[in-house]
Amino acid sequence: MQYENTLTAARALDQQDPLRAYREQFVFPMHSGEQVRYLCGNSLGLQPKTIRQALLNELDQWAEHGVEGHFRGELPWMHYHKYLTAQTARLVGALPQEVVVMNTLTVNLHLMMASFYRPTPARFKIVMEAGAFPSDQYAMESQVRWHGFDPEQAIVEVAPRAGEDILRTEDILQIIENHGDSVALVMFGGVNYYTGQFYDLQKITLAGHRVGAKVGFDLAHAAGNLPLQLHDWGPDFAVWCSYKYLNSGPGGPSGAFVHERHANSPELPRFAGWWGHDEKERFKMKKGFRPMLGAEGWQLSNAQIFAFAAHKASLDIFDAAGIENLRTKSLQLTAFLEQVLQEANGDRNLFRIITPTDPSQRGCQLSLLTDDRGKALFDYLAENGVIADWREPNVIRFAPVPLYNSFEDVWQVGQLVGRFIR
Numbered sequence: 001m002q003y004e005n006t007l008t009a010a011r012a013l014d015q016q017d018p019l020r021a022y023r024e025q026f027v028f029p030m031h032s033g034e035q036v037r038y039l040c041g042n043s044l045g046l047q048p049k050t051i052r053q054a055l056l057n058e059l060d061q062w063a064e065h066g067v068e069g070h071f072r073g074e075l076p077w078m079h080y081h082k083y084l085t086a087q088t089a090r091l092v093g094a095l096p097q098e099v100v101v102m103n104t105l106t107v108n109l110h111l112m113m114a115s116f117y118r119p120t121p122a123r124f125k126i127v128m129e130a131g132a133f134p135s136d137q138y139a140m141e142s143q144v145r146w147h148g149f150d151p152e153q154a155i156v157e158v159a160p161r162a163g164e165d166i167l168r169t170e171d172i173l174q175i176i177e178n179h180g181d182s183v184a185l186v187m188f189g190g191v192n193y194y195t196g197q198f199y200d201l202q203k204i205t206l207a208g209h210r211v212g213a214k215v216g217f218d219l220a221h222a223a224g225n226l227p228l229q230l231h232d233w234g235p236d237f238a239v240w241c242s243y244k245y246l247n248s249g250p251g252g253p254s255g256a257f258v259h260e261r262h263a264n265s266p267e268l269p270r271f272a273g274w275w276g277h278d279e280k281e282r283f284k285m286k287k288g289f290r291p292m293l294g295a296e297g298w299q300l301s302n303a304q305i306f307a308f309a310a311h312k313a314s315l316d317i318f319d320a321a322g323i324e325n326l327r328t329k330s331l332q333l334t335a336f337l338e339q340v341l342q343e344a345n346g347d348r349n350l351f352r353i354i355t356p357t358d359p360s361q362r363g364c365q366l367s368l369l370t371d372d373r374g375k376a377l378f379d380y381l382a383e384n385g386v387i388a389d390w391r392e393p394n395v396i397r398f399a400p401v402p403l404y405n406s407f408e409d410v411w412q413v414g415q416l417v418g419r420f421i422r
Ligand SMILES: *Cc1c(COP(=O)(O)O)cnc(C)c1O
Pocket: 104, 105, 106, 107, 133, 135, 136, 189, 193, 218, 220, 221, 241
């Protein structure tokens, strides 16, 4: 579909947008007295206005009840993680028992790998995407070493073919098959942070399981960006953060998914803490760890109440808007962005969009691989009130987020890029 690339047309699209009111629920930074055009929700989502009150409520609860806040008030702290479960399960397509909010993302990645990366001399490899987010690369490398293996031999990276920017699903599946029963774990991002490519998580899961490996996903750039069906797709585990598309604030808590098939597996090795212990016995303070059923059995500590309260306020918005509705708008916003960028670029080739053109292989992010004027373009946009994201050496990432970005935002970005190029 072709959009009309005018301000009037963009405003008309905003008028017809059934989700337009959600924009009002967010706080926008200001630039020269006006709200910025914020296309950086893939890095840090904007602040939902409701979070301030949610935090104040917990401060009041603490002030009023002290330690009794664990048992009193509207949301006693003792059970706080449970208040997030139903919404989290809906968001990622899981059963409630399969999800828990805890810790931060990289911590959870390690906790999951403690259980699901169990290398043996014959089966010790990890198949992952080349160019994964650095924290994931370091986590894999250190896990491999921790078990006494050599990352050079144990880590198998799937890279794009020469002259290509993104991975072909067939190549991912083929490499998993080629390494066969030497693969202990297949570990992929959901959406690659750099290219914006959304992988076929179901096919990757099937291929991993076919060779007898465990399968895990880092959904940092997928959760809140795309509808997911984790239970049906069937990976063994997944982890994600809440401060990117999920708008829960800097350093916000992480979500973890453990598939139902591992729900009642007390024999699975894990790093345990008291909050993962059977809650009926948690306060008996006895020896002998007995995990909770399901994902809750991987918890270590009692909930970080302020971070969880912010996350809950944000999840309420996702629940009200609906991830499927958000995806519908997201497809339109991103297609519009793609069009205005291509029209601005024309035949000048200041940049090339390396994100897949197929909408089913991407979320809302578009990544522009620029020539040596890229940083100047990025700075020009910033001077004109557009917040995007710069990745060395020469990529600009734009993420029009359906909860709070408008077609007018996107149109404006196209205008500025065009003006810079001309
Ligand atoms: C943002 C991101 C992280 C960040 O990890 P933290 O532990 O939350 O700091 C890790 N992995 C991926 C893929 C990310 O996109």
